[in-house]
Amino acid sequence: MPQTDPRPLLLVDARLVDPSTGRDERGGLLIDNGVIREVGPSVVASSAPNGAEIVDCRGVVVAPGLIDMQAFAGEPGAEHRETMRTISQAAAAGGVTSVACLPNTDPPVDGPAIVDFLLRRARDRSIVRIYPLAALTKGRLGEEMTEIGLLKEAGAVAFTDGPQAIVNAQVMRRILVYAQETNALVVHHVEDPKLVGDGVMNEGEFCSRLGLAGIPREAETIMLERDIRLVRLTGGRYHAAIVSCAASLDVIRRAKADGLQVTCGTSINHLTLNENDVGQYRSFCKVAPPLRHEDDRLACVDALEDGTIDVVVSDHNPQDVETKRLPFAECADGAIGVETMLSAGLRLVHDGQVSLNRLMHAMSTKPAELLGVPGGSLKPGLPGDVILLDADLPWVVDRADLKSRSKNSPFDEARLTGRVVKTIVAGRVVYDYR
Amino acid sequence: MSAATAPPSSFPHRHLLGIDGLSRADIVALLDMAEDYVALSRQVEKKKATLRGRTQINLFFEPSTRTQSSFELAGKRLGADVMNMSVASSSVKKGETLIDTAATLNAMRPDIIVVRHHAAGAVHLLSRKVDCSVVNAGDGQHEHPTQALLDALTIRRNKGRIEGLTIVICGDIMHSRVARSNMILLQALGARLRVCGPRTLLPVGVERMGVEVFGDLKKALVGADIVMMLRLQRERMNGGFVPSSKEYFRYWGLDAEKLAFAKADALVMHPGPMNRGVEISSEVADGAQSLIREQVEMGVAVRMAVMEALARNLPNH
Numbered sequence: 001m002p003q004t005d006p007r008p009l010l011l012v013d014a015r016l017v018d019p020s021t022g023r024d025e026r027g028g029l030l031i032d033n034g035v036i037r038e039v040g041p042s043v044v045a046s047s048a049p050n051g052a053e054i055v056d057c058r059g060v061v062v063a064p065g066l067i068d069m070q071a072f073a074g075e076p077g078a079e080h081r082e083t084m085r086t087i088s089q090a091a092a093a094g095g096v097t098s099v100a101c102l103p104n105t106d107p108p109v110d111g112p113a114i115v116d117f118l119l120r121r122a123r124d125r126s127i128v129r130i131y132p133l134a135a136l137t138k139g140r141l142g143e144e145m146t147e148i149g150l151l152k153e154a155g156a157v158a159f160t161d162g163p164q165a166i167v168n169a170q171v172m173r174r175i176l177v178y179a180q181e182t183n184a185l186v187v188h189h190v191e192d193p194k195l196v197g198d199g200v201m202n203e204g205e206f207c208s209r210l211g212l213a214g215i216p217r218e219a220e221t222i223m224l225e226r227d228i229r230l231v232r233l234t235g236g237r238y239h240a241a242i243v244s245c246a247a248s249l250d251v252i253r254r255a256k257a258d259g260l261q262v263t264c265g266t267s268i269n270h271l272t273l274n275e276n277d278v279g280q281y282r283s284f285c286k287v288a289p290p291l292r293h294e295d296d297r298l299a300c301v302d303a304l305e306d307g308t309i310d311v312v313v314s315d316h317n318p319q320d321v322e323t324k325r326l327p328f329a330e331c332a333d334g335a336i337g338v339e340t341m342l343s344a345g346l347r348l349v350h351d352g353q354v355s356l357n358r359l360m361h362a363m364s365t366k367p368a369e370l371l372g373v374p375g376g377s378l379k380p381g382l383p384g385d386v387i388l389l390d391a392d393l394p395w396v397v398d399r400a401d402l403k404s405r406s407k408n409s410p411f412d413e414a415r416l417t418g419r420v421v422k423t424i425v426a427g428r429v430v431y432d433y434r
Numbered sequence: 435m436s437a438a439t440a441p442p443s444s445f446p447h448r449h450l451l452g453i454d455g456l457s458r459a460d461i462v463a464l465l466d467m468a469e470d471y472v473a474l475s476r477q478v479e480k481k482k483a484t485l486r487g488r489t490q491i492n493l494f495f496e497p498s499t500r501t502q503s504s505f506e507l508a509g510k511r512l513g514a515d516v517m518n519m520s521v522a523s524s525s526v527k528k529g530e531t532l533i534d535t536a537a538t539l540n541a542m543r544p545d546i547i548v549v550r551h552h553a554a555g556a557v558h559l560l561s562r563k564v565d566c567s568v569v570n571a572g573d574g575q576h577e578h579p580t581q582a583l584l585d586a587l588t589i590r591r592n593k594g595r596i597e598g599l600t601i602v603i604c605g606d607i608m609h610s611r612v613a614r615s616n617m618i619l620l621q622a623l624g625a626r627l628r629v630c631g632p633r634t635l636l637p638v639g640v641e642r643m644g645v646e647v648f649g650d651l652k653k654a655l656v657g658a659d660i661v662m663m664l665r666l667q668r669e670r671m672n673g674g675f676v677p678s679s680k681e682y683f684r685y686w687g688l689d690a691e692k693l694a695f696a697k698a699d700a701l702v703m704h705p706g707p708m709n710r711g712v713e714i715s716s717e718v719a720d721g722a723q724s725l726i727r728e729q730v731e732m733g734v735a736v737r738m739a740v741m742e743a744l745a746r747n748l749p750n751h
Contacts, residue, residue, distance in 0.1 A: 205639030211554035211576030281555030327553030
């Protein structure tokens, strides 16, 4: 975690976008001793305290820093793919000021000592805030629950087995019940591995033409419906990590209408790409769950706007050349995304499909609320984690410029409009474009 | 140099990765060239110098007898130096990746690499890493373009045309690269296509690929000019996709009784190797309506045509 900058930092003449209140107006923001002190139209240059650094925003957006609920940080065990240092630099460049790191490391994050290790590594190496996610089951084997209470005390913010579902419904039931002792959030990857089978992309005509084995949408929907049935039985806080198809959204809508504590996320990939992006076997577009049909993507966009989808994650999954430069069926799943998630998401804003406030809510306010971490708001008293976003700045993604240790970006060479120009964590500038 | 006398290239592709992407004119040009090679291959003197000095590598990640020997003969009859590399997939898994293999072979400066691989898209991936021409000899469940071309040549020589014919493809459509390539090629040449098989072996979305879909082989055969039977892999016979080979033969195996539902002059094809008594009876496979052996002969001619067409686009110095 970066050190707090005790000097006051005054941002003036900004477009203040605060998704926690719906604020969208011209004004200024003062951070002092790493904490937001004042915000609003009355905050101007002349009100600067002594010694303050003043930044004239010239009308660009000032918003809370992004909180990414699902990213793979490499440590421990996969430092050739990503490290705390590299993911934090990538996050800062993408306007992400807090990253929740997946527990599918080697060894997995299934004990308090590893949570402690991660927090120390983050303290020493990371320029953004890092929050460990801990495993739901020991060894992520889907059989015995982890020490949810002790892990939470050690600093785990939520629980998930990463990109792997708990197939045994009895185990899932017990976890949902026990997690309530500590009001822990259970995050689940909803894909039935048996129904996924040998599948490598969305089942359908396009997949059949490519001669690849398909993954039916039902692999996701059946697992999600099972989980919702269990939550009806047990209660508890349940979050479906990534939903990708229209039928799943209907399941979520029903669960929410019935008053269950159910939320869901989707990835930036599923909001902005579809199965056709696989094209001629592009391995960077192989993700889990798979990119779906355009109809499913549009359903996800609508669901983001209407609030059915609570959270947008990067699902940042760095893979090196050895695991990606293989035939499509044999290559690893995953795409990096923490650095491009906001710019890619702005496509939806520029197309008029989602408001900026709504997008920012799903990328900051809601993740903060679900994980119980500070941030996601411009309210005074909260950490000075904010971004300056030039929403109209055109740029082209070049993998050579990406900060992540791995370069498997499906957005390589994409033309995007809008990017973060400054990222501030605890009042200190950790990223400056140009 | 012989380059001065070479005709201008009428085949505007560096590789043959699939039928998808070829125009009708491309396909017809290949079939017309292949006709000449059928005649050549029936002479005592079968050699041409078209590929003299060229190196052809047959890189087979999956075992194959007939396709590999067919490509080998085709290359040799055109005067190329042919090298066969059979890479068992297990040894590849021990270390060297497909791309490493491609880079290694590329450094040996071949002119044509013929590739068969168990993964869809693998040949496409390899083609982007080498400087020579690449021919797809079958990639996973994706495409097998020279098989479709030889099937088309066989049909054209026996029926005089392809346009307007009713062609039935029966069997494991889902896992068949032969079916995929044939569906694209035969439709491009104007045939009416029907596919038939158990629902578990039909690919999702097949009904949107321009074909009529049948479950009942007898109904599919009514009015058929050509019946193409596909091989059913052993591992799919015992409960995974169909309950048993016995039940499969009962409903989807071609015997004389079922063949009688097709036109009287209907012809029977099979890409081989056959499972006699599973997808086809010996009576039909060896009968008067069978083109199965002729398909093998056409295979060499078609592969000669493909390699000549690609060689015309190779640099000459």
